[in-house]
Amino acid sequence: MSTPIDFYFDFGSPYAYFAAARIDALAARHGRTVRWRPVLILALFKATGALPAPMIPLRGPYAERDTARTAQLNGIAYRQPANFPQLLLAAPRATLWIDTEYGADKAAAFARRCFEAYFAEGVDIGQDDEVVRLAEEQGVDGARLREAMHGAAIKDQLRKAGEEAIARGVFGVPFMLVDGEPFWGFDRFDQMERWLTQAAAVPAAA
Amino acid sequence: MSTPIDFYFDFGSPYAYFAAARIDALAARHGRTVRWRPVLILALFKATGALPAPMIPLRGPYAERDTARTAQLNGIAYRQPANFPQLLLAAPRATLWIDTEYGADKAAAFARRCFEAYFAEGVDIGQDDEVVRLAEEQGVDGARLREAMHGAAIKDQLRKAGEEAIARGVFGVPFMLVDGEPFWGFDRFDQMERWLTQAAAVPAAA
Numbered sequence: 070m071s072t073p074i075d076f077y078f079d080f081g082s083p084y085a086y087f088a089a090a091r092i093d094a095l096a097a098r099h100g101r102t103v104r105w106r107p108v109l110i111l112a113l114f115k116a117t118g119a120l121p122a123p124m125i126p127l128r129g130p131y132a133e134r135d136t137a138r139t140a141q142l143n144g145i146a147y148r149q150p151a152n153f154p155q156l157l158l159a160a161p162r163a164t165l166w167i168d169t170e171y172g173a174d175k176a177a178a179f180a181r182r183c184f185e186a187y188f189a190e191g192v193d194i195g196q197d198d199e200v201v202r203l204a205e206e207q208g209v210d211g212a213r214l215r216e217a218m219h220g221a222a223i224k225d226q227l228r229k230a231g232e233e234a235i236a237r238g239v240f241g242v243p244f245m246l247v248d249g250e251p252f253w254g255f256d257r258f259d260q261m262e263r264w265l266t267q268a269a270a271v272p273a274a275a
Numbered sequence: 276m277s278t279p280i281d282f283y284f285d286f287g288s289p290y291a292y293f294a295a296a297r298i299d300a301l302a303a304r305h306g307r308t309v310r311w312r313p314v315l316i317l318a319l320f321k322a323t324g325a326l327p328a329p330m331i332p333l334r335g336p337y338a339e340r341d342t343a344r345t346a347q348l349n350g351i352a353y354r355q356p357a358n359f360p361q362l363l364l365a366a367p368r369a370t371l372w373i374d375t376e377y378g379a380d381k382a383a384a385f386a387r388r389c390f391e392a393y394f395a396e397g398v399d400i401g402q403d404d405e406v407v408r409l410a411e412e413q414g415v416d417g418a419r420l421r422e423a424m425h426g427a428a429i430k431d432q433l434r435k436a437g438e439e440a441i442a443r444g445v446f447g448v449p450f451m452l453v454d455g456e457p458f459w460g461f462d463r464f465d466q467m468e469r470w471l472t473q474a475a476a477v478p479a480a481a
Contacts, residue, residue, distance in 0.1 A: 117331050125323050127446035131457055142466055240333035251337055256462040260348055 071268075073102045074261075075246040077239050078180070079110035080160040083136040083147065086188040087255040088243035089181055090145050095258060099265040101247075105168075105177040107161035110242050112231035117240045123154050139255065146189040157187075159200040162223045165230065167209055179207045277474075279308045280467075281452040283445050284386070285316035286366040289342040289353065292394040293461040294449035295387055296351050301464060305471040307453075311374075311383040313367035316448050318437035323446045329360050345461065352395040363393075365406040368429045371436065373415055385413045 074096050078085035096103045114120065122132040133149065140147030160183045168176035182203050186192035192199050197218065205211040217223055234244075238251055245252040245261055248268060252261045280302050284291035302309045320326065328338040339355065346353030366389045374382035388409050392398035398405050403421065411417040423429055440450070444457055451458040451467055454474060458467045 117333055118326070119331075120324070125325075125446075127323055127441070127444055131444065131446065131459060134457065135459070135463075138466060138470075142469055235333070238333055238337065240331075240337065251340065253337060253341070254462070256460070257341075259465075260344060263348055264344075 071099075071101055072248055073104040075106055075237075076103050077106045077108050077234050077242055077244040077246075079108060079242045080157045080180075080183055080187060080194060081154055082110060082242050083132075083149070083188060084139075084255045085243040086147070086184045087139060087143060087145055088245075088258070089184045091143075091255075091258060092243075092245070093177075095262060095265075098262075099269055101265065103177065104173065105164070105180050106230065106234065107164045107180065107227070108231045108234045108239070108242065109156075109158075109161065109227065111156065112228070113235060113240050113242070116235045119241070121154055146185075148189065148191070150187055150193065151191065152193050152195055155195050157195055158227075159197050159218055160187075160194050162218050162227055163200050163204055163214055165226050166214060166217045166223055167204065167207075170213075171209060175207060175209070179204055179209070182206065277305075277307050278454055279310040281310050281312055281443075283312045283314050283440050283448055283450040283452075285314060285448045286363045286386075286389055286393060286400060287360055288316060288448045289338075289355070289394060290345075290461045291449040292353070292390045293345060293349060293351055294451075294464070295390045297349075297461075297464060298449075298451070299383075301468060301471075304468075305475055307471065309383065310379065311370070311386050312436065312440065313370045313386065313433070314437045314440045314445070314448065315362075315364075315367065315433065317362065318434070319441060319446050319448070322441045325447070327360050352391075354395065354397070356393055356399065357397065358399050358401055361401050363401055364433075365403050365424055366393075366400050368424050368433055369406050369410055369420055371432050372420060372423045372429055373410065373413075376419075377415060381413060381415070385410055385415070388412065 074092070076088070076092055078089060092103050123129045136147065164176050164180050167179050183194050183200070186199070186203055187194045194200055197215065201211045201215050204214050237246065241253055243255055247261060247264055250264055282294070282298055284295060298309050329335045342353065370382050370386050373385050389400050389406065392409055393400045400406055403424065407417045407421050410420050443452065447459055449461055453467060453470055456470055
């Protein structure tokens with residue numbers, strides 16, 4: 070059996086959204102599945118001393134132009150959210166909880182919906198109510214989710230997810246691990262695809 | 276007449292080397308020329324507070340893997356120089372001087388040779404002697420270059436080149452400006468190519 074692609078993401082990253090819009094189809098073309106792994110990019114940035122691009126002189130304006138252009142050239146619906154950037158906690162916590170309670174497929178479907186809602190539909194997923202609503206659309210028990218989202222257990226789980234990611238060399242999002250090979254950024258999807266093609270041709274190598 | 280592509284580079288960047296290996300052919304496919312513009316990446320980093328990737332935890336090891344993989348997938352000869360990273364001053368100064376004394380074509384040819392020597396042939400272009408030798412191979416007067424390389428005029432010119440780049444929004448290398456549209460990174464060559472294709476189709480837009 071081929072191993073799943075580990076896909077690390079933060080809901081606040083436009084590039085993670087682009088990756089989220091394309092990764093399942095890419096994986097399927099190579100007989101792979103995707104393990105969706107929410108992390109907080111700020112936790113990763115602590116490990117490297119990095120700052121979010123929108124807060125960096127010159128890079129902020131470029132990032133705005135580059136995300137719009139990347140969306141357009143890839144045919145992905147995108148508009149920068151009104152409340153951007155912001156620290157998004159409810160969505161990644163909910164994803165982890167849904168993963169535990171309902172399984173990985175439901176968690177991935179929910180995560181995809183959160184990304185679309187935030188980056189294409191103008192929904193502010195920084196609001197608990199919106200996150201719960203999107204979860205309920207997926208058949209999740211909203212009342213239980215709402216309670217779990219603020220519990221110590223889920224906060225601890227998200228913190229540990231970040232530590233585990235850093236231990237595997239993850240320092241940004243989107244970040245993909247394919248049989249241990251690291252790919253950082255939506256702009257590495259072409260390299261990841263070629264890597265998967267080679268891995269299929271010579272299964273033992275890599 | 277179509278305007279040249281402005282190509283900002285620092286000789287110490289592997290990604291600038293990859294860009295240098297491909298940019299002239301890319302431009303030619305769209306009836307464009309390339310204006311080779313050496314800058315010091317450290318000067319740009321001062322504007323954004325950035326650090327060189329090799330010095331950042333986690334990002335350093337990733338960058339080493341990513342550059343090797345990018346070179347391999349693009350069929351570009353590459354091995355990480357023994358003395359890397361280092362502050363390279365002689366090569367960009369020489370490029371500016373050759374540009375003034377011998378013209379832009381000669382400067383570009385010299386810059387290409389410096390990149391290849393450093394990143395493919397194990398030549399330490401941090402040494403004045405090597406830079407002078409590579410310039411002489413291009414028909415440049417080595418004695419005059421050696422003298423000019425340490426003069427106040429060329430240092431001032433390189434500093435001003437950095438300031439001008441920052442004023443145009445340049446914050447890293449390789450950085451390309453196509454009719455004012457900014458592209459940062461060798462991984463934006465595909466977007467730049469599509470942009471050039473569109474510009475050719477609708478000359479007045481953009």
